[in-house]
Amino acid sequence: MTKTVHFSTTNTLYSPLPWTPSPGASTSSLPPSPSAATFPTQPESPPTKDATKVVQEEPLLVSDGGAFAPPAPIVYSVWPSDVEYAAFASPRPNTLAVPLPSPIHIHSLLSFTPHAPPTLIFDLAHPLAVLTPRLTPAFLSPATLPPTPALTLTSPHLSHAMQITITPPHPTTAPFVSVLDVLASLHTQLHTGIRRAEYDALPAERRGAVDTAYFKRVAGLALVGVDEPGRKTEAERGVKWVDFLEGRTRFMGLSGPLVGSTHNVWSLNMV
Numbered sequence: 001m002t003k004t005v006h007f008s009t010t011n012t013l014y015s016p017l018p019w020t021p022s023p024g025a026s027t028s029s030l031p032p033s034p035s036a037a038t039f040p041t042q043p044e045s046p047p048t049k050d051a052t053k054v055v056q057e058e059p060l061l062v063s064d065g066g067a068f069a070p071p072a073p074i075v076y077s078v079w080p081s082d083v084e085y086a087a088f089a090s091p092r093p094n095t096l097a098v099p100l101p102s103p104i105h106i107h108s109l110l111s112f113t114p115h116a117p118p119t120l121i122f123d124l125a126h127p128l129a130v131l132t133p134r135l136t137p138a139f140l141s142p143a144t145l146p147p148t149p150a151l152t153l154t155s156p157h158l159s160h161a162m163q164i165t166i167t168p169p170h171p172t173t174a175p176f177v178s179v180l181d182v183l184a185s186l187h188t189q190l191h192t193g194i195r196r197a198e199y200d201a202l203p204a205e206r207r208g209a210v211d212t213a214y215f216k217r218v219a220g221l222a223l224v225g226v227d228e229p230g231r232k233t234e235a236e237r238g239v240k241w242v243d244f245l246e247g248r249t250r251f252m253g254l255s256g257p258l259v260g261s262t263h264n265v266w267s268l269n270m271v
Contacts, residue, residue, distance in 0.1 A: 112253030125249035147176035190242040
């Protein structure tokens with residue numbers, strides 16, 4: 001059967017689970033794990049007039065029975081051009097950010113080590129809640145030394161750079177980006193649905209690779225305990241930027257800063 005791209009009538013941004021350490025947390029103890037992973041949602045954005053018309057012409061196809069198998073990747077077309085994605089708010093030590101001298105160093109949890117296994121094992125195709133049981137106070141440390149209020153990440157597989165910032169800023173201290181800010185914001189941005197125009201702009205061969213990554217990502221959620229209804233819901237959220245990585249979803253670290261940048265542009269390494 002020939003696969004075609006269909007559309008969803010809504011596009012919902014799902015925020016990661018925030019983590020608040022217990023009052024007795026220390027550098028030698030793990031933070032408490034949630035009893036059950038939940039996925040809070042933001043209100044649905046109303047579709048535009050043009051998007052509504054397209055949805056009526058191309059309804060979403062869902063299997064009537066048996067194990068869920070999405071018939072084709074779903075590509076959203078209802079995102080407004082000025083959508084802003086809130087950064088993952090996380091507590092952090094009361095540390096002042098300082099101006100950027102040269103050189104600048106990335107935290108060991110985020111660093112790319114080409115000749116050794118990564119310090120942090122994290123698959124960005126999985127829910128961010130999978131990382132929660134492994135969080136330690138080290139994740140609240142500044143992502144760079146010296147601390148910086150923002151980072152920029154680039155990838156050869158994405159058409160845009162990803163901005164990592166801390167929002168909202170501290171009322172009494174200068175803000176800095178923490179290790180957890182980088183991971184959470186990276187996950188949130190990669191799990192943003194794409195526009196139809198962005199999908200159609202791909203060469204046919206690359207669209208096929210993105211489709212394959214979409215189906216593999218949805219099916220792979222079973223490995224981390226997501227049940228069939230949960231996988232069906234995720235499939236209905238459509239193709240995301242993480243699928244543009246074409247199956248390269250394991251975080252290998254950040255390398256840089258890139259030559260010629262202002263000391264805060266880093267390359268995202270995935271495998």
